[in-house]
Amino acid sequence: MLMLESIIAIVAGLLIGSFLNVCIYRMPRDISVVRPRSFCPHCEHPIAWYDNVPMVSYFVLRRRCRYCRAAIPWRYLVVEFFTAVLFFAVVHALGLTAAAARLCLLMALLVGLTFADLEERFLPEEFTIGGMLVGLVFACFVPVDDMIAHALLGAFGVHWTERWMSLAESVLGAAMPAGFLWLGGLVFEKLRHKEGLGLGDVWMMAMLGSFLGLRATLLTLVVGSILGSVIGFVYILATRKQAGTYQLPFGTFLGFAGILVALSGQQVIDWYVRNWCS
Known part of the structure; x- marks a missing residue:
């Protein structure tokens, strides 16, 4: 059964x-x-189904379009492989479940979102806003066990059913980090007289929060900010460009951070609570 689940996960990921x-x-x-x-971005010739098999066609065609011989971007291979690996990791840990x-x-x-922002500096609203709405719906069926809304509402004597409490955790996770990021961008814009963060980053944070809850989303923001700062600093040193001329694809760093936190962030949060909040 585990082998069958793994095959399903890999094929679905591809x-x-x-x-x-x-x-x-x-x-x-x-x-x-x-x-x-599907068509070639270079010559716009339609791509046959046998030239569109995930990963396989990339190597069969030797990384070039069959018709115009233009190079196929590496991103196609990386996205398919990366998604398959992530799906395999999730199903290996949780099985074929709703979670x-x-x-x-x-x-x-x-x-x-990670690769769209990296390549195009664009965060599709279908993924950010649409994803947030789907995350809120999922919260009604798969619990968001963050316990922050439980504690806040419990302090006022409010005790909802598990489904409504999970939805409250999802709403809180979407609203607070996104609001914090939006406020930070607004302050930066007022002080520096230029845009610091686009609304796409804010909506992406809201989408993350609807799936992960407040604590994991705040951890994602911290990890993403550290990644962005370190990589941005190294890039500036390597290219000798001025800091103000570097356009930071913050959504890319949030995306990588979100993947790391979604897969292992709960252990980090539990360790922090156990050692520093007890």
Whole structure:
């Protein structure tokens, strides 16, 4: 059974990864992800199904379009492979369960946003706002065990059912970190007279919060900020560019941080609570 579950996870990850590649290229250009059928971005020749097999076609075609011989971007291979690995890791840990379905959906959203921001400096609202709404719906069926809303509402004598309490955790996780990020961007804009963060980053944070809850989302913000600062600093040193000229794809760092926290962040939170809050 474990072998069958693993195969299902890998195949699903490859197929979803292939679709994510379509979204990453088409959404910033306002092209439908349904029609037309897959085509070469360089010569726009339609791609046959046998040239569109995830990962396999990349190597069979030797990384080039069959028709114009233009190089196929490395991103296509990486996104498909990365999504398959993440789906495998989730299903290996949780099995074929509703919790695994929710986490796999989050992984897909984060992979799409990570590479869309890295390549296009674009965060599709279908993934951020749409993903947030789906996360809120999932919270009604798969509990968000953050316990923050439990404690806050319990202090006022409010005791809801598990489903409503889970939804409250999801709403709190979406609203507070996103609001904090929006306020920080607003203060930066007032002080520096230029945009610090786009609304796409704010909505992405809200999407993360709807899936992960408040504590894990705040941890994601911290990890993403550290990643962005370190990589940005190294980039500036390597290219000798001025700090103000570096356009930081913050959504990319949030995406990587979100993946790390979603897979292992609960252990970090439990360790922190056990050692520093007890």
